[in-house]
Amino acid sequence: MIDLIKTRRDLHQIPELGFKEYKTQQYIIKYLESLNCNRLEIKKWETGLFVMLKGINPVKTLAYRADMDGLPIKEQTGLPFQSIHENNMHACGHDFHMTIALGLIQHFVDNPINDHLLFIFQPAEEGPGGAKPMVQSSIMKEWKPDMITALHIAPEYPVGTIATKPGLLFANTSELFITLLGKGGHAAYPHHTNDMVVAACSLVNHLQTIVSRNIDPLDSAVVTIGKITGGTVQNIIAEQARLEGTIRTLSATSMSKIKERIEQLTKGLQIGLNCTIEIDYGSNYYQVFNNERLVNEFIQFSKSTKIEVVECQEAMTGEDFGFMLKEIPGFMFWLGVDSQYGLHHANLAPNEKALEVAVEHLSRYLTWKGNLS
Known part of the structure; x- marks a missing residue:
């Protein structure tokens, strides 16, 4: 039998960034091969895996997705099993997600059901995004499931609790990188230059009008600039500046509107301040939109067990699982892990009791779902 805590701690020690999950992939393969099960088929995809567990009388295929990558964060938990990869950490719970899948x-393997089960170990959820190319792969086309589910740990909920809702759960998200190019020069001769610090400050102010003046007040959206860099030293006018941020919306229409408005504002600023502006939207994640019938079915099933069910509100967090839900009916839910620190924090320490809770609950649900005629 699998030791959930040991497995999670093993994986926690080897966090790897997107499409670099080589050790993680090998660890999972080694464990799966140790099961010595002739109903199990493994196919590699980049640094991820498709794992098919064949049913004994299949009518459909049910899927569970677990993301694999860590974050470029220096862990500060002080735990005896903390990351051995300096400056990388499983600060978003993907070590939990993979352990639950295993x-x-x-x-x-020990308790076969009628239907096929497909387990998807997906790389690069934190960026640049593995779900979209994975769902478009030939393997997924060959093994395309009839239903898919995934979970995400939730530090704010106690162990024994799950939270979800029909419809929109996570927002549409886009990275935002804007480079401004002008003309530098001596600080004593500003009239011979085009100052990109001034241009960047002006652009930030303009960007903050988009949500308040271009988006329906009954909708929700965020445009955040989290980082500004520019110039070289204090007595040289900056020839270049860069803004880095994020866009988050509760509708795909608002995402398109915000990008359109950003491009209009930058065009105007290029003329007004005589500079060149380049925009890069980086990684874009589609909204996580739960299938109403399936998630309501899961909620009702969960309420019949000892699990505490919370019907939560949508969140502005992003998750590329939305690309899978766009193609395959399914849902995502939050798993309570009762941590003092939140997601993407260097001190995140989820309660490991949640591992057994998740495996027990999902095994019951998938057994019920996979034995329906």
Whole structure:
């Protein structure tokens, strides 16, 4: 039987960034091969994996997705099993997500059900995004499931609680990188230059009008600039500046509107301040939109067990699982892990009791779902 805590701690020690999950992939393969199950088929995809566990009388295929990558964060938990990869950390719970998947595979190896089960170990959720190319892959086309589910740890909820809702759960998100190019020069001769610090400050102010003046007040959107860099030293007028930020919306229409407005504002600023502006939207994640019938079915099933169910509000967080839900009916839910520190924090320490809770609950749900005629 799998030792969930040991497995999670093993994975926690080797966080790897997107599309660099080589050790993580090998760890999972080694464990799966140790099961010595002839109903199990493994196919590599980049640094991820598709794992098919064949049913005994299949009618459909049910899928569970677990993301694999860590974050470029220096861990500060002080735990004896903290990351051995300096400046990388599983600060978003993907070590939990993978461990739960392995626990489910172990359970269904020992307790087969009628339907096929597909386990998707997805790289690069934190960026640049593995879900979209994975769902477009030939393997997914061959093994395309009829339903898919995934979970995300939630530090704010106690262990034994899950939270979800029909419809929109996570927002549309886009990275935002804006480079401004002008003409530098001596600080004593500003009239011979085009100052990109001034241009960057002006642009930030303009960007903050988009949500308040261009988006329906009954909708929700965020445009945040989290980082500004520019110039070289104090007595040289900056020839270049760069803004880095994020866009988050509760509708795909608002995302398009915000980008359109950013481009209009930058065109005007290029003329007004005689500079060149380049925009890069980086990684873009589609909204996580839960299938109403399936998530309501899951909620009702969960309420019949000892699990505490919370019907939560949508969040402005982003998750590329939305690309999978766009193609395959399914849902995502929050798993309570009761941590003092939140997601993406260097001190995040989820309660490991949640591992058993998740494996037990999902194994019951998938058994019920996978044995329906």
